[in-house]
Amino acid sequence: MSRHARGALPLLGALLLAGCASAPPPPGTLVDPASIAQAVVPGVTTKAQLAAAMGSTTTIVFDSGYETWLYLSPAGSGRYTEFVVLVGPDGIVRKTRRRDP
Numbered sequence: 809m810s811r812h813a814r815g816a817l818p819l820l821g822a823l824l825l826a827g828c829a830s831a832p833p834p835p836g837t838l839v840d841p842a843s844i845a846q847a848v849v850p851g852v853t854t855k856a857q858l859a860a861a862m863g864s865t866t867t868i869v870f871d872s873g874y875e876t877w878l879y880l881s882p883a884g885s886g887r888y889t890e891f892v893v894l895v896g897p898d899g900i901v902r903k904t905r906r907r908d909p
Contacts, residue, residue: 837865837866837878837879837880838879838880838881838882839862839863839879839880839881839891840881841881841889841891841906843861843862844862844879844881844891844904847861847862848861848862848893848901848904849901850901850902850903850904851900851901851902852900852901853900853901854899854900854901855875855895855899855900855901856899858877858893858895858901862877862879865877865878865879866878872897873896873897874894874895874896874897874902875894875895876892876893876894876895877892877893877895878890878891878892878893879891879892879893883908883909887909888909889906889907889908889909890905890906890907891904891905891906892904892905892906892907
């Protein structure tokens with residue numbers, strides 16, 4: 809094995825390990841679990857109130873007019889608890905769901 813090939817092995821290993829690391833969540837999606845529980849009340853909280861209290865986040869808008877908003881909370885070891893908020897076509901929060909890692 810040539811000297812150049814031996815020098816490239818540690819670099820190749822580092823690149824492979826970097827590819828296995830999880831990417832950080834998009835900006836604006838991390839929240840405190842207590843904050844979301846206090847700020848979001850199904851049937852009461854509006855989309856505007858949700859955005860003001862929790863900030864913008866990853867959102868999926870369906871043809872039906874419903875939207876899902878995804879927030880994350882650090883759970884340690886690079887893992888996250890998911891908080892999914894379902895917003896109705898009328899702009900009112902309909903449901904929430906928490907999923908632990």
